[in-house]
Amino acid sequence: MxxxxxxxxxxxxxxxxxxxxxxxxxxxxxxxxxxxxxxxxxxxxxxxxxxxxxxxxxxxxxxxxxxxxxxxxxxFAIERAVQASKSGIGGEITISAPPSLANVLIAPKLIRLRRLHPGIRIKLIGEKRTASLNRREADLALRLSRPTEPGLIARKIGYFEFALYGSPNYLKTTPPHAFTFVAYDSSMDEAPQQRWLMRFAASREIVLRTNDLENQAAAARTGIGLAVLPKFLGEADPLLQRHDIGGRPVGREVWLVVHRDLRRTPTIRAVAGFIEDCLA
Amino acid sequence: MxxxxxxxxxxxxxxxxxxxxxxxxxxxxxxxxxxxxxxxxxxxxxxxxxxxxxxxxxxxxxxxxxxxxxxxxxxFAIERAVQASKSGIGGEITISAPPSLANVLIAPKLIRLRRLHPGIRIKLIGEKRTASLNRREADLALRLSRPTEPGLIARKIGYFEFALYGSPNYLKTTPPHAFTFVAYDSSMDEAPQQRWLMRFAASREIVLRTNDLENQAAAARTGIGLAVLPKFLGEADPLLQRHDIGGRPVGREVWLVVHRDLRRTPTIRAVAGFIEDCLA
DNA sequence: ACTCTATTGTGAGAATTCGCACAGATGGAC
DNA sequence: GTCCATCTGTGCGAATTCTCACAATAGAGT
CATH class of the missing domain: 1.10.10.10 (Winged helix-like DNA-binding domain superfamily/Winged helix DNA-binding domain)
Structure with missing residues (x-):
């Protein structure tokens, strides 16, 4: 056979x-x-x-x-063992992260990691779908909640909050009772930030639903309504202005996940350390 | 990979x-x-x-x-599963058995199995080395003791006794105190029939040691000495005569072994039944 | 109705892989 | 010492396997 x-x-x-x-x-x-x-x-x-x-x-x-x-x-266990038995720092490491985290927090700083360890080649995949560390689709992953798969080691390395953002002009000219909103599509209805938005919007209209956070930000910039964005995204954008409301803001934890078999690999440790710095 | x-x-x-x-x-x-x-x-x-x-x-x-x-x-488990999921009676079945059992008890009767189930092709390997049923080197095996490997199902299907055999002339002309003997080589020193022979021979000489039971029989026929042979071998040979001594004769059990995964396969059951008939 | 995308199927040339035959080398038997 | 069996290495021709390009079909969205 x-x-x-x-x-x-x-x-x-x-x-x-x-x-x-x-x-x-x-x-x-x-x-x-x-x-x-x-x-x-x-x-x-x-x-x-x-x-x-x-x-x-x-x-x-x-x-x-x-x-x-x-x-x-x-x-797959063999592939992990092979990766783990590489003693020097180097090789290709695949990182999986939600698109916004990947684009904003990781990608811009990769040059620093490259300077520190020229032997490491990073493959960064920003995908909604959580890559399987067991099937070795990724070596390291950032998740917004603690994963439950067996064999995975997770550490909470950060926390970020969301806030409402809109264009400055929109916020100046629109009274709160007339607010309109930008949200994820219904596949994300279970996400905390989406539930929070739904409660806050109440009967006010959702004028745009899109899966892509970057699209939500772009839409908010044009003045179509307010979007729930991570502060690390909204605060850095001069075309967006935060609209503070009372109450406790919604936030999400950031977990760094690695397979048990790869935990002690020098290369993995180096990259993991770098990612923690990115989130600090 | x-x-x-x-x-x-x-x-x-x-x-x-x-x-x-x-x-x-x-x-x-x-x-x-x-x-x-x-x-x-x-x-x-x-x-x-x-x-x-x-x-x-x-x-x-x-x-x-x-x-x-x-x-x-x-x-290997997949191969067994494939074999097991074949519903009809047919295909190639590999039987492993000690050479003497294979040659004397199984091989001559295979023609009957062939007539009964023309679709079955039998591969009969007569080897000292016990074939691994786990690695699917054989589908059915005859062993002289109960196997201990996990996953195997064993059933005692027979028992045979040994006796001393020599050429009629040798037995007529040689007084017991001058008997010489034919034995296995030292790799078989742990086998019951070999231990029995060693005790019986005591200080009398072992004139030939050979791994092959057929060789022992041939040697005994020429009058070189006495060999310990299964009765099913010795009795059928007109050139050999049994030398009875007192005491309880040594014997061995025959176990039919099959992997748990294959137990219920129609073809295996058919062949297993045939083998039991051979030993009955 | 149509376009677009995603699926499986077919044929041909290119790239790869395999087996064979032979060589070299080593350890054991006699 | 010599022969023999066993093991690994090399080069080449043959057989196999893969990819590519194209085709056919179905379903979803516009």
């Missing part, structure tokens, strides 16, 4: 489509299709139903995929 | 040499060397020290091999 065939099949089982599996493995989708077919041929067992626009696992396929899943886990 | 590279490296780690790993994987030894080199290149980590006549794992290599070992276990 060819383990590469297994690898491709398990990727297909996990990702659901040929194309997604192919992206995950950095190969062509045709390759995944062929390897899965090869695995079926060598096992003399039908693992997938080829339907017009999708591959669907057969019962046998599901069973095999379930049994084989630990193989992928182990493979 | 290419899983096939990992597979080759883990085989090398387990088997110790390139050549052994190559045999295990059914590929050329050059391929194993190349894949291990490729793995090192992709991990940027030296896994083996290439010494003149041997590959030796580095510390990193040992660590990686240890972490990766469960992958091989899982791969």
């Amino acid at each position: 060819d383990w590469t065939d297994l690898q491709h099949f398990l990727a297909l089982a996990r990702e659901g489509t040929l194309s997604a599996a192919a992206r995950n493995l950095n190969v062509d989708h045709v390759t995944v299709a062929r390897r899965v077919a090869a695995l079926e041929a060598s096992l003399l067992l039908k693992l997938v139903d080829r339907r017009p626009r999708s591959y669907e696992l057969t019962e046998d396929g599901k069973r095999i995929a379930k049994i084989g899943a630990p193989m992928a886990e182990t493979a | 290419d899983w096939t590279d990992l597979q080759h490296f883990l085989a090398l780690a387990r088997e110790g040499t390139l050549s052994a790993a190559a045999r295990n994987l059914n590929v050329d030894h050059v391929t194993v060397a190349r894949r291990v080199a490729a793995l090192e290149a992709s991990l940027l980590l030296k896994l083996v020290d290439r010494r003149p006549r041997s590959y030796e794992l580095t510390e990193d290599g040992k660590r990686i091999a240890k972490i990766g070992a469960p992958m091989a276990e899982t791969a």
Whole structure:
């Protein structure tokens, strides 16, 4: 049995489509299709139903995929062990962080890290979707809440508050009862800052919903309404003015997350230290 | 990371040499060397020290091999699951048994199994070395003692006794105090029949030691001395005559062993039933 | 109705990988 | 000492595998 065939099949089982599996493995989708077919041929067992626009696992396929899943886990554990056994400081480190934190707090200061450790190459992915440290999609991650996955070590390294921001002209000309607002779309309804905004807005209108915080800031600058922005974003923008209201402002913690296997790696420690400085 | 590279490296780690790993994987030894080199290149980590006549794992290599070992276990579990999910009776079944049992009790009757289930192809390996059911070197095994490996199901399906055999002429012309004997070599000193023989021979001479029971029988036929043979072997041979002595004869149990994962497979059950009949 | 995007399928040339044959070297058996 | 078995290394031709480009189809959004 060819383990590469297994690898491709398990990727297909996990990702659901040929194309997604192919992206995950950095190969062509045709390759995944062929390897899965090869695995079926060598096992003399039908693992997938080829339907017009999708591959669907057969019962046998599901069973095999379930049994084989630990193989992928182990493979990732090996990758972590390899990373961990690199003694010197250097190599490529992947950091996952919410887009706003990545853009505003991390990216501008990366030049300092580069000067300190020229051997380190940083890959910074600013994504909403929390990258899996277990699957080694990232080596370090910034999260806004304490993660619960097993094997991860989290440390609270910061806290930031939100405030309402609008264009100075908007705030001067608009009475509070006529305020309009900019918010996340409904996929973020559970986020504290969104709940806070909803309560505050009450019956007043939400005129724009967007997933992207940068878009919210841009919209607020044009005077369309008020947006809830992290203070580190709003205060630095001369085209935005804070509108203070009473009560306790909403805030979020920042957690630095690393896999247990990588905790003591010199390179990881160096980068982790740098990130803490960024947030200090 | 290419899983096939990992597979080759883990085989090398387990088997110790390139050549052994190559045999295990059914590929050329050059391929194993190349894949291990490729793995090192992709991990940027030296896994083996290439010494003149041997590959030796580095510390990193040992660590990686240890972490990766469960992958091989899982791969074998998948193979068992595949075998188990074949519903019809058919396919290739590998039986491992001590050579004498295989040759005398199983092989001659295989034609009956073939008539009963034409779809089954039997691979019968008669080896001293106990094949690993966990690593799926065999699907069914006959052992002379109860195995202790986890995951295996064993059932006692038979019992046979040993006796002393020599050529009729030798027994007629030789007084007991002048008996000479044929025995296993010292690697079998712990086997019950060997211990029994040693006690019985006492100070009388062992004139031939050989690992192969068939050789012992052949030697005894020529009149060189007496050999301890299973009765199912000795009684069927017209050129051998049993020499009965007092006391309780030594015997061994026969255990039929199957992996838990394969227990309920129709094909396995059919073959297991056939083997029980052979021993009945 | 249409465009846009995401999916799987097909064919051909290029790149890669593999096995074979041979060499060199070493340790054990006789 | 000599032969034999075993192990690893090298070069080359053959077989395989991969990627690329294109096609077909379906679904969502405009």
